[in-house]
Amino acid sequence: MIPLGHYLVVSAIMFAIGTAGVFLRRNLITILLSIEIMLNAVNLSFVAFGRSQGTVDGQIITFFVMTVAAAEAAVGLAIVIALFRHRESLNPDAFTSLKW
Amino acid sequence: MLETVLFYVFSAVAVGASLLVIGQRNPMYSIMLLIAAFGALSALYIQLDAPFVAMAQIIVYAGAIMVLFLFVVMLLNAPQEDAAQWDRTHPLRRPGVSRFGAMLAVLLTVQLVWALLRVTDAGAAVGGRGNAAELTSVRSVGRVLFTDYMFAFEATSVLILVAMVGAVLLAAREEQR
Numbered sequence: 001m002i003p004l005g006h007y008l009v010v011s012a013i014m015f016a017i018g019t020a021g022v023f024l025r026r027n028l029i030t031i032l033l034s035i036e037i038m039l040n041a042v043n044l045s046f047v048a049f050g051r052s053q054g055t056v057d058g059q060i061i062t063f064f065v066m067t068v069a070a071a072e073a074a075v076g077l078a079i080v081i082a083l084f085r086h087r088e089s090l091n092p093d094a095f096t097s098l099k100w
Numbered sequence: 101m102l103e104t105v106l107f108y109v110f111s112a113v114a115v116g117a118s119l120l121v122i123g124q125r126n127p128m129y130s131i132m133l134l135i136a137a138f139g140a141l142s143a144l145y146i147q148l149d150a151p152f153v154a155m156a157q158i159i160v161y162a163g164a165i166m167v168l169f170l171f172v173v174m175l176l177n178a179p180q181e182d183a184a185q186w187d188r189t190h191p192l193r194r195p196g197v198s199r200f201g202a203m204l205a206v207l208l209t210v211q212l213v214w215a216l217l218r219v220t221d222a223g224a225a226v227g228g229r230g231n232a233a234e235l236t237s238v239r240s241v242g243r244v245l246f247t248d249y250m251f252a253f254e255a256t257s258v259l260i261l262v263a264m265v266g267a268v269l270l271a272a273r274e275e276q277r
Contacts, residue, residue, distance in 0.1 A: 001228070002107050013115050014114065017121075020205060030127055047153055062150075069165065072263075081270075
């Protein structure tokens with residue numbers, strides 16, 4: 001059997017990768033993808049903790065996280081489309097003014 | 101033994117594909133690699149006796165959310181990251197500042213690993229407690245979801261409605277508003 005700690009280490013590595021992506025990349029689409037990586041890393045530790053406790057609650061919280069991720073992706077991509085229409089760019093440094 | 105080998109193989113695929121996601125310049129490749137990472141994660145979920153989550157991962161994440169991302173990338177038609185001139189002029193890209201940022205990132209990783217190594221029952225096998233047959237069945241997941249988590253489930257439907265209205269409002273053209 002695989003120890004709980006191994007799943008947690010995989011989850012922590014994926015979360016760190018997602019964080020690095022949010023800070024390092026200069027593309028709004030890739031930043032949203034990095035947020036999805038972070039959400040999935042957290043999902044993995046939820047399911048691993050739920051399995052180690054012997055309950056289904058971890059799976060159910062994962063279900064809710066997936067729903068929130070879908071809503072976040074829809075709204076985030078709509079914002080990206082609206083921003084791209086104004087500036088013809090996906091670089092977050094292009095959107096420094098609050099009003100134009 | 102086979103279980104351990106499969107765990108390491110799928111973990112390596114998930115971590116490697118995630119690393120490549122943030123290393124690509126073309127968002128189209130990033131999305132394809134992220135789908136590969138999600139497939140490996142769903143294999144890990146099956147090892148954790150959660151086939152419902154594994155299937156939802158494939159169908160909802162890889163099938164719906166990633167296709168939405170693909171749609172937007174194709175719609176915008178701006179695949180390459182135009183970061184070169186911003187990087188040269190950006191104040192955060194000076195050598196001293198970026199070295200400080202890299203040091204903070206390494207510190208975060210060290211802190212996470214150190215904290216995980218000190219978890220008390222981290223060495224216990226993950227499948228030690230609970231009845232695997234009951235955890236695996238979708239029936240028990242559904243029973244808990246529609247009794248204990250009923251309010252959260254209904255609140256989720258309101259959340260999706262709000263997200264739908266917000267997305268339509270944000271993406272609509274200016275003159276139509």
